[in-house]
Amino acid sequence: MTHDRRGHVTLVGAGPGDPELLTLRAIRALRQATVVLVDDLVAAGVLRYVRQSARIVHCGKRGGAVSTQQGFIEAMLVAEALRGERVVRLKGGDPCVFGRGGEEVAALRAAGVPHTVVPGITAGIAAPAEAGIPVTDRRWAQGVLLVTGHAQPGHAGPDWAQLAQTARGGITLVIYMGVTHCADITAALLAGGLAGATPAAVLQNGCTPHSRRHVATLRTLAGEVQRLGIGSPAILVIGDVVRAAEAMQEGEISVAHPKPLAAIA
Ligand code: SAH
DSSP: OOOOTTOEEEEEEOBSSOGGGSOHHHHHHHHHOSEEEEOTTSOGGGGGGSOTTSEEEEOOOOTTOOOOOHHHHHHHHHHHHHTTOEEEEEESBOTTSSSOHHHHHHHHHHTTOOEEEEOOOOHHHHHHHHTTOOTTOTTTOSEEEEEESSOOTTSOOOOHHHHHHHHHTTEEEEEESOSTTHHHHHHHHHHTTOOTTSEEEEEESTTSTTOEEEEEETTTHHHHHHHHTOOSSEEEEESGGGGGGGGGOSEEOOOOOOOOOOOOO
């Protein structure tokens, strides 16, 4: 049997929170890993699948805390793989949806490190689905746009006036990292011509036992977010598909979180 002594990196999507939303492929990669680099949106329960002898390195950033530099993480992935380790880079949701998976794949490719990507369930689809909001419900939408609410330093943020028009045309807006700037985002969408009565929801800690979900309208969402003290991590959903949530009763949506099963052996 030939053995690749260069090691390997697997970028693994951990899903939106609940360990039961891991894929079987993710569990297999975690079990085989000798080193695991973990982002901070990954639920602690996910790490139960990592073998005891593996080294776990936490490299996330929480609420503006100092994070491990992206370049340093990429260098570490390369260095560990070149030492022969089986490295898992574990990220919340899907590694390639606002997860820098693309940048890490590029770094691994440039260094000639063998790598694979294990897709994960992304929060922007899963949290609404769990709350009874099908993001492409054909009664109201023809598609969905995943948008960041957080502009990269030195870059212009999304063109909200343009997105207001897109949303008017029947495209659901799913906004990641938008809760902190919810007031600015909703004001910009209103200024761009999206109706104030457009249904809107905020979904915090989706797919976890601590999830909070609130339905409002584009005009009232920011005030509700502030009144309820809803913070990160949360998804904003804007569009008529939000009507599907309990027939659009404004206020808290109650969806029981399923009791966890015993861990998969
Ligand atoms: N790669 C991740 C997204 C990372 S960006 C994915 O595919 O889901 C981080 C943002 O994702 C958070 O600011 C928040 O907007 C969203 N997010 C991640 N987990 C979430 C959760 N459980 N509930 C609601 N939003 C979540």
